[in-house]
Amino acid sequence: MKRSEINDIIAEGDAFIRSHGMILPPFAYWTPERIRGREASLIRARGLGWDITDYGDGRFEEMGLFLFTTRNGALADLRQGRGMLYAEKVMISRENQLSPMHRHDLKAEDIINRGGGDLVIELFAPTADGGIDETARVAVPCDGVMREVDAGGRIRLTPGESVTLMPGIWHAFWAEGKDCLVCEVSTVNDDRTDNVFREPIGRFAEVEEDSAPTRLLVSDYLDG
Template identity: 50%
Template sequence: MKRSEINALIQDAKDFFASFRFALPPWAFWAPEQWKGKGDSEVVRNQLGWDLTDYGAGDFDRRGLILFTIRNGNLAARHPKKYAEKIMIVRENQICPMHFHWSKTEDIINRGGGNLVIELYGSTPAEELGNEPLAVSVDGFTRIVQPGGKIVLTPGESIFLEQGMYHRFYGEPGKGKVLVGEVSSVNDDNTDNRFHEPQARFPEIDEDEAPLHLLCTDYPKYV
């Protein structure tokens, strides 16, 4: 992805969050030079902040995700914080590909805007898509979902995803962008994503202009 495209998407995300009066921490708006000397911080060590990916597909509008990690622990460093929180924007028909987590459990929450469609499968011992129905908790009530079945979350609704539960999601066509929250156990995108079809988690960046704000993957270069 070009840095100019990333900058434009971050600016759009800031405007979208503001339209819902969802406030980010002050360091979300720091310029790159303000990060110098901040390497020994929870933000940098635990990869908090701006995160954006096209999953290596080169077509962000069709297959991508922009999010901001607000808080997170660190399993490798035995950080005392055992939870994480993210805020995301999912566009109409913009797919977050099929995956599960070995360690993380999570609530996915529609915080506002359009509707969020989540497709679900269980997983086999060989980590393939399962062919058995799933019992899933939607706002604390159990629903039975057939393999590949869909749950549509309207604003205010949430779903609990267990370890090993394959899921992909996208915004329902015609309903607009979705403000999506995630509350979970500790998040580790380097080791805890099992994509059904192997793909990149973080983008390769063409530095055609300077960063507006740093992505969490930019910290090693700038701090």
């Protein structure tokens, strides 16, 4: 993705989030220089901030996702079972824009439709070795009520509805009707290692530096 395109997506996404009455935290608007500074060391270490991805495929409008990580705990705390064990993200799923089939080994997550269109989620159960079970039905809690679908079945979340996905559950999602504001509440998030995709794709975009960044991405400092 071109950096100029990412800059535009960030500005458009921020406006979309604000149009739904949600305001991002102050560090969302820090300059790249300030994010690289000492006071932002925890922000960088926890992977907080802007995350625009086309999964390395170069087709953002067709397959991609806008994310902003507002808070995130530490894997060390998760291993000990105490401390900051949770994370939160704000996401925008554009109409008919695919977030491709994947699972997490560690992360349990609530995916919440906060407004806009419907969010459609396609589900598969995992096999014993972590693959996709093409035959087993899948049961997931939706706002305290269990819903069950066939392998590859879809659930539709209207604004206000949510689904809980436990580690191992395969899922892909997209918005229908119009763009969708989505929130994710989860256990500690580790995007470096805890995303397993069905197809051989990457988690982060490859960035072509055609202009200066207005905001740094998580992927700009995650391994720095």
